[in-house]
């Protein structure tokens with residue numbers, strides 16, 4: 315491994331006894347080479363995971379990740395860190411369950427503490443119809459090898475007695491629980507994959523914005539960047555909210571709009587919420603960080619934007635959702651809020667596919683749910699890049715599903731990205 | 735965001751519902767040759783630009799008019815607001 319060697323408990327003891335002189339930077343800062351076999355555009359979670367699995371699982375070499383800013387400065391460092399595999403549809407559930415299984419072994423695999431915490435997630439039920447829908451979803455999860463449990467009202471009350479059980483309009487009638495769901499320290503995921511990829515020879519090139527994609531006779535030959543032209547046999551695009559901008563370099567229009575999602579953190583509080591919960595009547599979800607802050611969010615702002623900040627109406631809406639579910643949250647002060655730009659697709663599901671240009675591959679459309687997908691997305695994209703065939707759990711994530719009527723529309727909202 | 739409604743003056747964007755790219759005004763002819771392809775592109779593909787974007791907003795909490803708002807998606811600055819009906823007529827959409 316580069317520089318620092320493996321991390322372990324022994325290592326901490328040894329370094330403590332030798333004045334911490336052995337720690338070095340976790341990855342190199344290389345100059346770009348003239349060409350690579352694989353270029354991954356975007357140093358977020360998905361791009362870094364793709365490079366890691368390309369090198370580790372698919373034994374490929376001469377790989378670079380090009381990032382316009384710094385590693386992990388995009389959505390991977392802005393999300394609310396929830397992981398789960400509680401999807402309904404066949405195109406999705408096997409993929410997200412594959413991802414959850416990868417999360418379970420991730421820290422040992424890449425030798426980095428990503429604070430994977432399977433603290434359980436509950437989706438609250440407020441009507442009989444919702445209970446039917448969640449029962450169906452739970453069964454779909456179990457059929458795909460995931461875990462799911464239906465909790466009644468008293469079981470929810472035993473876990474979170476402070477919820478607004480007496481809400482006359484939206485009474486809490488139970489919850490769908492996935493105990494294996496939880497949270498992961500988001501930045502550490504980027505760092506762990508970066509370190510793991512670098513140690514296997516991947517060049518991580520920061521401050522390197524891709525400004526053009528060159529092709530010759532229908533085949534990709536490399537990319538223009540703010541650090542010059544870099545040749546490549548295969549180029550994989552994983553730029554989340556900037557997908558349309560990057561693919562516009564080859565004249566492609568995507569089934570996507572870019573929207574902002576905001577997130578919020580309260581001041582540090584004593585342990586209060588030990589799992590993750592989502593409100594089934596308003597759009598509000600919350601967990602508590604290890605530092606004590608309540609981490610919560612709600613709906614996207616709902617209009618196209620590339621500005622990484624949102625507007626007041628949604629701040630108010632999220633606060634109202636919080637107050638309606640957990641009235642005492644009104645006593646906590648908000649510490650900070652921020653926004654990230656997401657690639658909202660036309661059916662709310664992602665795309666991991668080839669393009670019509672040979673050697674150019676695309677990964678995007680993750681909406682606000684791509685953090686949990688990071689390991690499987692990286693694995694499946696690496697599979698596609700290395701073998702030219704989709705991974706078995708990602709066969710539905712194709713561009714042509716809209717043309718063929720094979721949408722994967724979990725919410726049944728149709729081609730209206732701001733409603734997914 | 736404040737949308738300067740051509741008839742009602744400045745209104746809070748909260749009063750509106752957002753639909754998306756104003757190109758949706760140009761609904762293709764469903765009976766034309768190759769309608770399947772044009773409808774696929776019309777329904778699912780978007781320019782999604784970073785910069786000026788012409789988009790449809792519906793004044794649901796107000797006079798129920800449709801507007802075409804020209805807004806910068808990098809800054810949220812709104813530079814032009816028109817009645818969608820005028821825009822559509824100018825494009826020959828309705829007689």
Ligand SMILES: Cc1cc2nc3c(=O)[nH]c(=O)nc-3n(C[C@H](O)[C@H](O)[C@H](O)COP(=O)(O)OP(=O)(O)OC[C@H]3O[C@@H](n4cnc5c(N)ncnc54)[C@H](O)[C@@H]3O)c2cc1C
Pocket residue numbers: 355356357358359360361380381382383384385386387388389390391392393394395396397522523524525552553554555556560575576577611652653654655656680681682683684685686687
């Ligand atoms: C507020 C918020 C909360 C969220 N909560 C959750 C959650 O709880 N659970 C969940 O599963 N998901 C969540 N998500 C979604 C999740 O964060 C994203 O779907 C996921 O991180 C996207 O993949 P990524 O990590 O690769 O993206 P990013 O980290 O955004 O990576 C893309 C990278 O590409 C780079 N890039 C862009 N253009 C170029 C260019 N031209 N050249 C070079 N580099 C370029 C960007 O700088 C960026 O670093 C949330 C998102 C937000 C914004």
